[in-house]
Amino acid sequence: MIAAVLAQSPEPAGSMPFVVIGLWILLLAVFVGFEVITKVPPTLHTPLMSGANAISGITLIGALYCAGHDYPGFAKFLGFVAIVVATVNVVGGFLVTDRMLGMFGSRKPRGGAKG
Amino acid sequence: MDPTVLVAPGLLEVAGGSGVELVYMLAALLFILGLKRLSGVKTARSGNALASLGMLLAIAATMVLLWGSVALWIVVLGVLVGGGVGGWLAKKVPMTAMPELVAFFNGMGGGASMFVALAEIVHAVRGEGSIADQTAPDFAIAAALSVLIGAVTLSGSLVAYGKLSGKFDRSRIGPLGLKAANIALMVLCLLLCWYAGFGAEGGGSITFAYLALTVFALVLGISFVTPIGGADMPVVISLLNSYSGIAASATGFVLQNNLLIIAGSLVGASGLILTRIMCKAMNRSLLNVLFSGYAQSGSSGDDEGYTRVKSTTAEELAPVLDAAQSVIFVPGYGLAVAQAQHKVRELADLLEQRGCQVRYAIHPVAGRMPGHMNVLLAEADVPYEQLFELERINGDFKNTDVAVVIGANDVCNPAASDPQSAIAGMPVLHVWEAQTVVVVKRSLSAGYAGIKNELFQMDNSLMLFADAKKAVEDTIAELKEL
Structure with a gap:
């Protein structure tokens, strides 16, 4: 739809x-x-938050427009700041989520053996 | 005029010149699929990878579209600086500092929406008439909301960052933080939204109006988060998470970009769901959390004294645990503060070697953000099969030999069943139903709700007064000698 x-x-x-x-x-x-x-199970609520947060950094594509040649100098400056903070959000958010999820998946044999 | 055609004619010619739009659609699909895969621990990591792939595609398509029409050095420098800072923080910050890092990133997302909306306003503004006349009323409203919500998210998240990292713990800054100040600022901001869009005429006054809106919205964010602290942080973080999504959606309306609207809505919905879960877990309404902390109702101090507390030592605790067939650990914020998760795992391993069944009971608001305890225990390699949510384990305490409460308080306070109590109706872990309850805590001080915990002086309760990590370490040492 x-x-x-x-x-x-x-x-x-x-x-x-x-x-x-x-x-x-x-x-x-x-x-x-x-x-x-x-x-999403409660176990994954923290990665959900940081992952969703990284997705909200999608504003980065809006920030790219603001570096346009036809934008006034001050708008370009704001666009630059927007690009910086949005990239911090996107790159940091996805990487830290991956780091967290890596810990969740890494082992199971010990738990499995216990039944 | 359109240099993009020279660069990637193929891509842009697809679907009547809206190839980029198709890539955006794919990105939206990847975001949804990515979030969907977060519903299982085993698929979650690939879900996050899918979502980041969607982001990469969207950025690449946008750059192809804008190639030649943007100042490339601005983009490259911005991405390098932002990516460097973000990547470095994501790699270096210890797991125990996750709540404040998530809050910080969240603030950056809100800030991005605010800056983009401001840049678009500066770009759109001309000499005469209101901005709604110069562009469209939609643009004026969307831009104002984008600035407002983005700014509140930015400053609110930074205050939350300060609180979570322990750098800032005031409940007021002058009048900021008072309920009246919040309401006044909110009304003022909404008036400024209207004025900036429809009232102000001419480039100068429009710019000034939006700047004033930015400033007051930033102040509102500070005022709104400052009075909230401690155990209410999970609610605030979830709410700010939702705001960062809503801000992105609003920016989507400013830029007339569907992908921003979709991605923002997904995040907004996610944050709202978490907010609702957190409120439910405390049996409080959102308004109650935002506008009236426990502090006033709680510190009535009717009966501060504990009279029948039985204190224990690691030496006495070791044989109790040694004899236990089943143990449930109940972690709380104190475990995070003491960074005791690895030691708890070590103790659990020892107990398992002795044939004891070990489980963990996780209260939804234990810690300072949704899922905080799960992340810490995952870091210590605790198998997630051993982690149980409140509803799934509450009936099992009565069949359990020992419940070990580590750095938790309000989440296992029997007063929740007393309708007079400040935490009346809050779902709590029924640890007192276990044969023996051991509470590892530094002192008898009240938890965040500021109320007495009868658990501490129940007949089957033992108090172990110590730092969580030290206490568990000592217990491990004693247990090894048995």
Whole structure:
């Protein structure tokens, strides 16, 4: 359903303004989020938080636009700061989540032997 | 005019020139699949890898799209600095400092949304009329919300970082932190949102209005997190996590970018779910956590004194554990502070060698963020099969020989069943139902809720007054001599 909505969105000339399409997407994505995330076990809540947090660093792609040649100097500066903080969020978030999850998966024979 | 066509005509020509949009769609799919794989311990790591692949694709596609139209040195320098700092922190920070690191990264995400929205405003602003006239009312609203939520996330998360790392523990800064100050700031920020979008006319005053909004939103974030501390931190971190997603979504409306909306919504939903779980685990509403800490209700001090406390030593504890057929460890924040997780694992190994069944009971709000105890115990290689959630293990305490409470207090306070208590109705671990309860704690001081814990003077309770790590170490030494 999201795909169907998405497919229409690159045509701003359509009858629906972006904000309406955007709200549709928001609504559906929130539902998908609730469905997917309620299934995450409490054991993994910390990695969930830091992983989800890294995903919220998606603003990085917005920050890239702000380094555009047609942006005024001050906007470019803000864009640079945005790129820095967003990259800290993305790179740090994914790496630290991987580090945590690595500890969860690393061993099981001992626990398995106990039954 | 469009240099991108020269670089990657193939990619951009797909689907009527919206090839990038298709890559964004793939990235959204990877984010969802990645989060889905977090539902199992075995698949979780690959899920995180999928999500990061989605991020990489989205960034690569954006760079292809923008190639030639952006100042490349800004991008490269920004990514190098940010990636270096982020990567270094992710590798170097010890596991015990995870809550504050997650809070810090969270703040960076919120900050990014705020800075992007501000840059877009500076870019869009022209000489005359309000910004809503110059662009569209949607843009004006989305930009204001993006700045507001992003700024609150940024400063709020940094305060949370300070609190979690122990660098900042005030409950007020002047009037900041008072309920009235929070409400006043919130109203002011919403008014500024409206004024910046529709009231202010002309480049100068629009810029000024958005700057004022930024400043007050930052102050609001500080004021909102400052009074919250201790055991309420898991709620705040979850809530800020959700805000960082909502801010990203709002930025998606500013940039008219679907991927930002989707990714932001997923994160927003995730944070809200965690917030709800944390509130439920304390039987408190979100408003109650945000606006009235336990402090006022708790410190009534009606009966501070404990009269029948039985104190024990590692030497006495060792034979008790030696004889036990089943032991449940109940870790709390004190375990994290003392960094006792490795020693606890060592003790558990010793007990298992003696044929004892070892399990761990994890309360949802034990520690300072959702899942805090699980991460620490995972670091110490405790098999996750031995970790049990409250509902799954609470019925088993009565069949257990020894429950060992390490650095936990409120989460196993029997007062929760007393309707008069400050923690009335909070789901707690029924440790007192075990044959013997050993409470490893530095003193009899009250927990975060500021109330007395009858557990400490129950007939089957033994208090071991010591630092968690030292106590467990001593017990291991004694046990080895038996």
